[in-house]
Amino acid sequence: MAEKDFEGAVAFVTGAGSGMGAAVCRALAARGAEKVYAVDVNTDAVTKVTAEIDCAQPLAMDVSNADQVREAFERVAADSGRVDVVVHAAGVDDPVSKQWIYEARESGEKLDVLSRLTDDAWRRVMSINLDGTFYVLREAARLMRKGGGGSIVTVGSSSALDTLSGYPHYAASKAGVHAMSQAAAKELLPFGIRVNTVAPGPVDTGMAARTPAHLREAMAAGPARGYATADELADNILYLASPAAANVVGAILLSNGGQFTVP
Numbered sequence: 001m002a003e004k005d006f007e008g009a010v011a012f013v014t015g016a017g018s019g020m021g022a023a024v025c026r027a028l029a030a031r032g033a034e035k036v037y038a039v040d041v042n043t044d045a046v047t048k049v050t051a052e053i054d055c056a057q058p059l060a061m062d063v064s065n066a067d068q069v070r071e072a073f074e075r076v077a078a079d080s081g082r083v084d085v086v087v088h089a090a091g092v093d094d095p096v097s098k099q100w101i102y103e104a105r106e107s108g109e110k111l112d113v114l115s116r117l118t119d120d121a122w123r124r125v126m127s128i129n130l131d132g133t134f135y136v137l138r139e140a141a142r143l144m145r146k147g148g149g150g151s152i153v154t155v156g157s158s159s160a161l162d163t164l165s166g167y168p169h170y171a172a173s174k175a176g177v178h179a180m181s182q183a184a185a186k187e188l189l190p191f192g193i194r195v196n197t198v199a200p201g202p203v204d205t206g207m208a209a210r211t212p213a214h215l216r217e218a219m220a221a222g223p224a225r226g227y228a229t230a231d232e233l234a235d236n237i238l239y240l241a242s243p244a245a246a247n248v249v250g251a252i253l254l255s256n257g258g259q260f261t262v263p
């Protein structure tokens, strides 16, 4: 049986309808959480996830909409009075750019994503991945400060560090997530709030399923472990959120199976 290190906790998990967010919700329940607000823009998906978790409640919210994020946290404040753990896993990839990377690899042509990248594609990734992180951190800080503390984990990406060619908008959004989370970690520590970040490499989730097969193979090639499971990442995320990481503040935990650290 899992250790009950989240006994009695009230948690708020974004991106809970799929992949890592869903895995975090299941793990929080197994580890004793009292209430898990499972938050996602995809209402059907998150309702399916919560149907199998007694303590979870689905909450519809678009992280790129500041009003919706504020209202969701107000709802938590009204219903539970506090939030102890916030995991912000909602995020998007860009399947069009992935397709262009794949086509260039297949054809042997030089890669051309940057010159074709539209304003809309840029804004979509930045508004969900970066603006969304700001809105969630801001509301989490407001509520946790009132409650006397808590723990926040954001999800960045190893792609902010190895900056995959043809993925500038995604890499920039996640580099922003890393920097914002570290700045927030310093500011919020005096209020008893710990902020940390997990930076995953390839993980087998809905997002990975949108990567063309050949590109997936290339990303999994080499001596590194290849695709991790969502449960493995949930373990990393919940380590940072748990009392075991009491001394870990502002960390960017790289969890990429050695993808670029293994020679």
Ligand SMILES: NC(=O)c1ccc[n+]([C@@H]2O[C@H](COP(=O)([O-])OP(=O)(O)OC[C@H]3O[C@@H](n4cnc5c(N)ncnc54)[C@H](O)[C@@H]3O)[C@@H](O)[C@H]2O)c1
Pocket: 014, 015, 016, 017, 018, 019, 020, 021, 039, 040, 041, 042, 045, 061, 062, 063, 064, 089, 090, 091, 092, 093, 128, 155, 156, 157, 158, 159, 199, 200, 201, 202, 203, 204, 205, 206, 207, 208
């Ligand atoms: N899968 C990977 O290989 C990988 C690698 C590095 C980082 N990441 C990051 O990990 C996080 C989790 O991704 P995942 O792999 O579990 O992806 P996923 O696609 O399986 O799940 C993401 C969830 O976020 C939700 N979401 C998307 N836009 C939203 C919005 N505007 N508001 C609220 N919810 C929204 C989706 O509906 C989905 O349920 C993301 O931030 C992603 O960028 C993923």
